[in-house]
Amino acid sequence: MKGPDVSWYLTLSAFLFAIGVLGVLLRRNPLIVLLSLEIMLNSANLALIGFARHLGDTSGQVFALAVMAVAASEVVVGLGLIVALNRNRIALDVDRLNTLRG
Amino acid sequence: MITAAWICLLSPLAAALLITLGGTRLTRRLAGYLATLSVLVSFVAALVTLFLLLDEPAEERSHASTLWTWLSAGDFEAGLSILVDPLSVFMMLVVSGVGFLIVAYSIGYMDRSDEERRYFAYMALFVFSMLLLVQSGDLLILLAGWGLVGLCSYLLIGYEQERPAAIAAAKKAFIMNAFGDATMALALFLLIQRLGTLEYGGVFAQIDTVGGWAMTLIALGLLGGAVAKSAQIPLHTWLPDAMEGPTPVSALIHAATMVVAGAFLLVRLNPVFEQAPRIQDLAAGLGAITLLVAGLIALVQTDIKRVIAYSTMSQIGYMFLGAGLTAYGNSMFHLMTHAFFKALLFLGAGIVIHALVGNQEMRNMGGLGRMLPKTYTAMLIGALALVGIPPLAGFFSKDPLLAAALDAGAYGQVLWAVGLAGTFLTGLYAFRMIFIVFGGEPSPFAREHLHRPGHTMPALWMAWTVGALTVLSVIGGWIQFSPFWHPLTDFLDPVAAPGVEPSGLQDAVTSVLSVGLGAVGIGVAWWIYSARRAAVPRFAFGQRVLEHRFYFDELYDAVFYRPAAWLAAAAIRLVEGPLIAGSIQGVTEGARLLATRVTEAQTGLLRTYALALGSGAAILTLVFLAVRA
Numbered sequence: 001m002k003g004p005d006v007s008w009y010l011t012l013s014a015f016l017f018a019i020g021v022l023g024v025l026l027r028r029n030p031l032i033v034l035l036s037l038e039i040m041l042n043s044a045n046l047a048l049i050g051f052a053r054h055l056g057d058t059s060g061q062v063f064a065l066a067v068m069a070v071a072a073s074e075v076v077v078g079l080g081l082i083v084a085l086n087r088n089r090i091a092l093d094v095d096r097l098n099t100l101r102g
Numbered sequence: 103m104i105t106a107a108w109i110c111l112l113s114p115l116a117a118a119l120l121i122t123l124g125g126t127r128l129t130r131r132l133a134g135y136l137a138t139l140s141v142l143v144s145f146v147a148a149l150v151t152l153f154l155l156l157d158e159p160a161e162e163r164s165h166a167s168t169l170w171t172w173l174s175a176g177d178f179e180a181g182l183s184i185l186v187d188p189l190s191v192f193m194m195l196v197v198s199g200v201g202f203l204i205v206a207y208s209i210g211y212m213d214r215s216d217e218e219r220r221y222f223a224y225m226a227l228f229v230f231s232m233l234l235l236v237q238s239g240d241l242l243i244l245l246a247g248w249g250l251v252g253l254c255s256y257l258l259i260g261y262e263q264e265r266p267a268a269i270a271a272a273k274k275a276f277i278m279n280a281f282g283d284a285t286m287a288l289a290l291f292l293l294i295q296r297l298g299t300l301e302y303g304g305v306f307a308q309i310d311t312v313g314g315w316a317m318t319l320i321a322l323g324l325l326g327g328a329v330a331k332s333a334q335i336p337l338h339t340w341l342p343d344a345m346e347g348p349t350p351v352s353a354l355i356h357a358a359t360m361v362v363a364g365a366f367l368l369v370r371l372n373p374v375f376e377q378a379p380r381i382q383d384l385a386a387g388l389g390a391i392t393l394l395v396a397g398l399i400a401l402v403q404t405d406i407k408r409v410i411a412y413s414t415m416s417q418i419g420y421m422f423l424g425a426g427l428t429a430y431g432n433s434m435f436h437l438m439t440h441a442f443f444k445a446l447l448f449l450g451a452g453i454v455i456h457a458l459v460g461n462q463e464m465r466n467m468g469g470l471g472r473m474l475p476k477t478y479t480a481m482l483i484g485a486l487a488l489v490g491i492p493p494l495a496g497f498f499s500k501d502p503l504l505a506a507a508l509d510a511g512a513y514g515q516v517l518w519a520v521g522l523a524g525t526f527l528t529g530l531y532a533f534r535m536i537f538i539v540f541g542g543e544p545s546p547f548a549r550e551h552l553h554r555p556g557h558t559m560p561a562l563w564m565a566w567t568v569g570a571l572t573v574l575s576v577i578g579g580w581i582q583f584s585p586f587w588h589p590l591t592d593f594l595d596p597v598a599a600p601g602v603e604p605s606g607l608q609d610a611v612t613s614v615l616s617v618g619l620g621a622v623g624i625g626v627a628w629w630i631y632s633a634r635r636a637a638v639p640r641f642a643f644g645q646r647v648l649e650h651r652f653y654f655d656e657l658y659d660a661v662f663y664r665p666a667a668w669l670a671a672a673a674i675r676l677v678e679g680p681l682i683a684g685s686i687q688g689v690t691e692g693a694r695l696l697a698t699r700v701t702e703a704q705t706g707l708l709r710t711y712a713l714a715l716g717s718g719a720a721i722l723t724l725v726f727l728a729v730r731a
Contacts, residue, residue, distance in 0.1 A: 024712050033708075098706035 009050030016043035028093045030085070034078045041071045103154040104167045107186045110147035110194055111233045113140045118226035121219055130218040134209040137222035141205050141229050144198035152191050160596055163188055166239045166303065173242070177298050185239030185302055189597040192434060192590075193236035193366060197359050200441045201229045203567045204354040207449050210563030211350050211456065221261060225354070228254035232359050236366060241290055241300040244370075248286065248327065251360045252279040258355060259347040271343035278340040282330020289323025292316055306373040313377070321378035324371060325385055332364025332418045334392045339654050341415055345407040349455060352407060353448030357414045358441035365421035365437055369430045372598045376428070383513060386426025390520040393419025395652060397527030401534065402648040404464050406451050409535045413488065414444055416524060420503055423521060427514055428601030429506030431591030435582055436503050438590075439495035442578045443487035446571040450481040453564055454539065459551050464535065469544030473552055476565070478540045480572045485532040487575040489620040490525060497617065498579030500525070505584075505604040505612040514602075518612070525616045529623020537631035585609050 016039055023036025045064040052060025085092060117140030121133045128136070155163050168181035184190075205225050212218050231254055235247030252275075260272030290300060296312050297305060312320065328334075333341035344356050355361070368375060368385055375382050393416045400412035417440045424433035455462055457474060471478040487494035490501060504525075507518040544552075555561035582590045585606050604612075630638055650656065 021716050025709055025716065094708045097708070 006050050006054035009053075010047055013043045013047040013050065016040075016046065028095055030078075030082050030092055030094055030097075033094060034075065034082070037078075038071060038075065041067055103151055103186060104165060104184075106147045106150040106154065107167070107184055107190075107194070107237060108169075110144045110151065110198065111184065111230065111237055113143040113147065114226040114229040114233065116140060118223050118230060121223040121226065125219070128219065131209070131213075133219040133222045134205075134212070137226040138202065138206045138209060140226055141198055141202040144229065144233065145195070145202050148191065148194040148198050151186060152195060155186065155188065155191055160592075163596060166301075168239070178294055180240060180242045180300060183239035183243065183301065184237040186237070187597050188593050188595075189366075189370060189434070190237050192438075192594065194233060196438050196441050197229065197232045197236060200358045200445050200571075201232070201354060203570055204350050204358065204445055204449065205229070207353075207452070207564050207567040208348075208350040210560035210565075210567075211452055212348065213560035215348075217261075221258075221348070224254055224257050224261070225351075228258065228355060228360075232363075235363060239302060241293065241302070241305065244367075245283070245286060245290060248331065248363070249283055251355070251363065252276060252283065252331070255279070255344070255355050255360055258351040259344045261348055261351065262346070265346065268346040271340075271346040275340040275344050278337050279330050282327040282337060285323040285326030285330075287323075289320045289327075292320050292323070296320075302370075309374050309377055317377050318381060321375055321381035322384075324367065324374065325381055328364030328367045328385070328422075329388060330364075331367075332361050332422065333415050334364065334388050334419065334422055335395060336654070338392060338396070338415055339651070339658065342403075342408050342411045342651070345405070345411050349407065349448055349452035352411070353445045353452070356411065357444040357448050361414060362418060362421060362437045362440070365418060365425050365433055368422065368425035369434055369594075369598050372425075372428070372430055376601075382426045382428070384426070386423045386507075386513075386517055389419040389422025389424075389426060390517045391419075392416065393423065393524040394520055394527070397524050397531060399648055399651050400531035401527070402645060405462050406454065406464050406467070406535065406539060407448070407462055409464070409531060410444070410447050410451060413447075413528070413531065414440075416528065417444065417488070420500060420521060420524070423517055424503040424506060427507050427510040427517070429503055429510075430598035430600050431588070431594045432499065432503040432506055432584070432600070434594060434598075435590050436499035439487070439499040439575075439578050442495055442571055443484045443575040446480060446484040446568065446575050447488065449564070449568050449571060450477050450484060453477045453555065453568065454481075456564075457552055457555060458548065459553065461547070461551065464538050466547040467539045467545060468548060469540070469542050470548055470552075471540035473544060473548065473554065474540075477568070480568050481540065482536060483572050483575055485536050487579075488532050489529045489624060490616055491620060491624075492617065493576075493580070495575050495577075495579035497613075498583055501613040501616050502582075502584040502604065502609060504616060505609040506600070506602045508608045508612060509602040509604040522612075522615055522619055526619040526623040529620040529625075530627050533624045533627035534631050537627060541632045 020036045020038075020040030020043060023039065024033050027033055027036065045067050048060040048064045048067070052058060052064075082092065085097075090097075114137075117136050121128060121136055124133075164185065164187040166183055166185050168183035171179050171181040173180040205222070208221070208225065212221050215221070228251060231247050231250035233247075235244060235251055238244040238247055256272045256276040259275055260269050262268045293300060293305060296316055297308050299305060299308075309317075326337075330337040341356060341361065345352055347356070368382075375385070396412045396415035396419060400409050400416065403409045403412060417436070421433045421436055421440070424430075424436065451462075454467070454470060454474065454477060457470075457477075458467065461467070483494065487496040490496040492498075504518055504521045507514040507521060510517075555564070582588050584591070585604070591600065647653070
């Protein structure tokens with residue numbers, strides 16, 4: 001097997017995931033939050049593919065493809081929401097979108 | 103023969119179901135005809151059974167038949183079984199024969215009451231239950247019949263649902279009978295534990311192996327059931343109140359059949375009771391006390407039906423006396439003649455009540471002898487038969503029963519004396535009623551309200567059944583005249599062999615004394631109530647005691663009702679309020695408090711949720727890693 005060891009991929013994936021989590025938690029712009037979510041999803045994809053390669057099992061790659069499909073549809077919904085917010089001249093700040101509570 | 107017995111049992115049930123399911127598709131009168139016909143079918147079937155049974159040699163006259171086994175638990179099995187033997191056939195004949203006459207009478211009596219269908223369905227159901235009781239081949243089926251007749255009694259006492267008194271009386275009867283049912287059930291549990299069977303044959307064969315306190319308890323429990331059902335002291339207070347039911351119901355259930363089930367039980371289970379002679383003595387003693395107390399109370403009653411009800415209690419006291427002293431044949435013979443003349447008295451009273459538009463108060467009656475001469479004759483014959491004046495039915499059955507007591511040792515002689523005192527009372531109260539109701543000049547109330555029964559269809563139904571019972575009250579006793587002629591005792595002998603055999607002298611002495619005392623009672627009643635040569639004696643204390651019926655109701659009220667009501671009130675105050683209601687309130691308030699706390703976590707801020715999710719996932723991951731390591 002060529003290329004780096006699987007631990008490298010996993011480390012990179014963990015870094016990307018942490019960056020995504022921090023982005024979701026710290027940033028207030030919904031667009032950035034959405035981007036951070038995408039980063040988290042793709043870090044998971046990286047881990048899946050890394051394992052698939054390490055174990056020589058293609059089902060990890062299939063999972064990654066499925067995650068991409070979900071991510072794509074999620075982006076569609078998320079961007080749609082952001083565009084709708086902007087059209088209604090609502091401030092793009094997740095902390096101020098807090099009216100949905102019991 | 104078995105088939106005939108099953109037909110006898112099931113025919114009234116079929117009628118009850120048909121009337122119930124048919125509902126308004128049957129006319130009211132058709133319901134009455136249907137019920138009457140079904141009981142007549144039962145009677146004919148019982149007759150067929152009797153003749154087939156008589157064809158067999160005496161010692162082979164016992165046939166058990168099981169339809170199916172409906173309960174099986176371990177070694178214990180109970181089947182839907184009947185037993186055809188002389189005793190059960192005898193009871194089948196009495197129940198279906200007298201039952202037929204009374205149900206036929208009801209067609210007239212209940213005419214134009216609003217809910218005849220319900221009435222006749224109950225009546226047919228009652229006859230079925232009573233036949234189940236007497237035909238049972240198994241103590242469990244006996245108990246089922248026992249409970250069913252109690253249910254029918256409840257339904258029919260409370261038939262006039264709009265009258266609170268009727269409802270109260272129905273409840274009283276049901277509860278007091280439930281007490282007896284419970285002691286009986288406990289006795290059956292003991293029997294199952296000791297013998298593992300409830301089938302008559304099995305129980306009678308092994309009963310001598312029980313012995314000891316268990317035997318006493320079993321007999322006592324069974325006696326409790328008999329005492330409650332037969333309204334003997336101390337469980338008698340429901341019977342006078344049961345007179346709230348329609349008069350034919352009083353005649354059928356509370357005079358002729360159901361209330362004598364206790365005496366039947368003592369005879370049916372005589373091998374069991376003979377293992378506990380002290381309980382038998384107790385039964386005889388209770389019967390003696392009841393016959394005396396009920397006779398005394400009957401002296402001061404002013405409601406015509408209650409007089410007859412107390413008379414019934416008193417006569418069942420005689421049956422208990424006889425059955426307790428092992429004079430089984432005589433006891434059953436008295437049961438039969440009593441069914442005839444007591445049904446006659448009740449149905450006659452029903453005609454009087456009808457003629458006076460529902461009035462039962464004897465103080466309003468008087469001089470009806472001239473207005474209702476035929477009813478007067480019938481009631482007179484019934485009363486004479488009740489007192490035991492020859493050659494009417496009561497003479498042939500009551501006197502040998504008392505003579506048998508004379509043969510049963512010192513205890514028996516005491517009871518014999520009590521029984522003789524009872525005949526005096528019987529003469530007195532029976533003819534007090536006759537003279538007040540029928541003697542003298544017509545009372546103003548009677549003149550104003552009397553409407554003479556015409557020759558309409560309902561009146562004719564009532565007339566011919568009363569006529570038939572009058573004839574039976576005259577000739578019904580002739581089938582046996584001990585010591586010369588006793589086919590009934592011989593017929594019952596294989597099932598219930600009497601343990602006492604009075605001599606001819608004892609019989610003669612008892613008969614002379616009993617008839618003499620009865621006649622003296624009648625004479626005193628005539629002296630006071632008809633000739634009016636003497637004022638009604640006044641003993642303020644005695645009268646008050648009698649009018650309060652020896653304070654039994656008051657006693658039970660104080661001993662059972664009040665403490666129970668007090669306990670219930672205390673339970674509401676101390677348990678229901680603070681404990682049950684309080685704990686429920688605590689739960690609701692706790693839930694609400696928790697909810698307000700939890701709501702605070704819901705901020706609406708997306709980032710708090712994300713943080714909670716993320717940290718939760720992180721903690722979980724750490725936990726899993728820690729567990730694996």
